[in-house]
Amino acid sequence: MKKVLSILFAMIIFCMCLIPSYAASPKISVKTVSSASVGDTITVSVNLSANSGLAGVEFVVNFNTTEYQLVSGSVKKGNLFVGEEIIKSGAIQYAGVSSDAINTSGALLTFKLKVLKTGGKISLSVNDAIDVNDKFVSVSASGATVKCSHAGMKWNVVKKATCTENGEKNGACTCGHTVTETIQKTDHTYGKWTVEKPATETEKGLKWAKCSVCGDKKEQVINKLKPTETTTETTTETTTFVENTTESTTNEPTTAPTPQIVEKTSTAEIVAKTVAVVLGVEAVGLIVFLIGKKKKENK
Numbered sequence: 001m002k003k004v005l006s007i008l009f010a011m012i013i014f015c016m017c018l019i020p021s022y023a024a025s026p027k028i029s030v031k032t033v034s035s036a037s038v039g040d041t042i043t044v045s046v047n048l049s050a051n052s053g054l055a056g057v058e059f060v061v062n063f064n065t066t067e068y069q070l071v072s073g074s075v076k077k078g079n080l081f082v083g084e085e086i087i088k089s090g091a092i093q094y095a096g097v098s099s100d101a102i103n104t105s106g107a108l109l110t111f112k113l114k115v116l117k118t119g120g121k122i123s124l125s126v127n128d129a130i131d132v133n134d135k136f137v138s139v140s141a142s143g144a145t146v147k148c149s150h151a152g153m154k155w156n157v158v159k160k161a162t163c164t165e166n167g168e169k170n171g172a173c174t175c176g177h178t179v180t181e182t183i184q185k186t187d188h189t190y191g192k193w194t195v196e197k198p199a200t201e202t203e204k205g206l207k208w209a210k211c212s213v214c215g216d217k218k219e220q221v222i223n224k225l226k227p228t229e230t231t232t233e234t235t236t237e238t239t240t241f242v243e244n245t246t247e248s249t250t251n252e253p254t255t256a257p258t259p260q261i262v263e264k265t266s267t268a269e270i271v272a273k274t275v276a277v278v279l280g281v282e283a284v285g286l287i288v289f290l291i292g293k294k295k296k297e298n299k
């Protein structure tokens, strides 16, 4: 089966190689960019298809002068034919002849146009085409339309996007094209983390942050504290602990063993100092009382 297919395939290829010299239906077409904007300079070429068998051709390229302006000095002839061009307002006429039949494809004419208004058509009409026997040959001609690339779009925001809803904007191009597009939601504006539950050596902690615009709450797990660590690591942990305390407004930190000891020591100191002060006040009070009593006794 495979063998049959490959033989058939080879035969088709062979036939295709024979056809060209007789294949008429030559094509002449305008090739250029598919889209452009006002002010752009576009390159246009008029191309002849392969195996045309033409020995002479005459065509006219037309464009509207309100849409395109021919860049002076930009018209170049191809070398398939011995040709001549006549430039008119909004038109380039070309006539070319050859002593042999032309079977290679290529550009017959190239030129540059400045875009004055987008969406304009560049049309092509073939007036005459002959083969080596001076016989008229029918040629299919196709022009081109350069669409607007809408590069000069002016946008108007109809509805601003928030962190909960998409926005909307309208765009209008100089060509008259309008479009409505969605503006994607913005990110939430989260405030500082608040520690809901501080992490311990045995349990994970939890912290949350709220969006100041919509109130959306996001939560994050705080990893367990690492037990028995080297001096440097303990220092890091203490730093983290201090940060948590500043962020948390409601919760008293009761975790991290090291700071707890510090806190206990400081509390003891405060208590001792308070007791001393109270005792001092009481002593002064006692002295004043005794002096007063003595004075009364003296009277």
Ligand SMILES: [Zn+2]
Residues within 6 Å of the ligand: 118, 148, 149, 150, 151, 173, 174, 175, 176, 177
């Ligand atoms: Zn446009």
Ligand SMILES: [Zn+2]
Residues within 6 Å of the ligand: 163, 164, 187, 188, 189, 211, 212, 213, 214, 215, 216
């Ligand atoms: Zn939000």
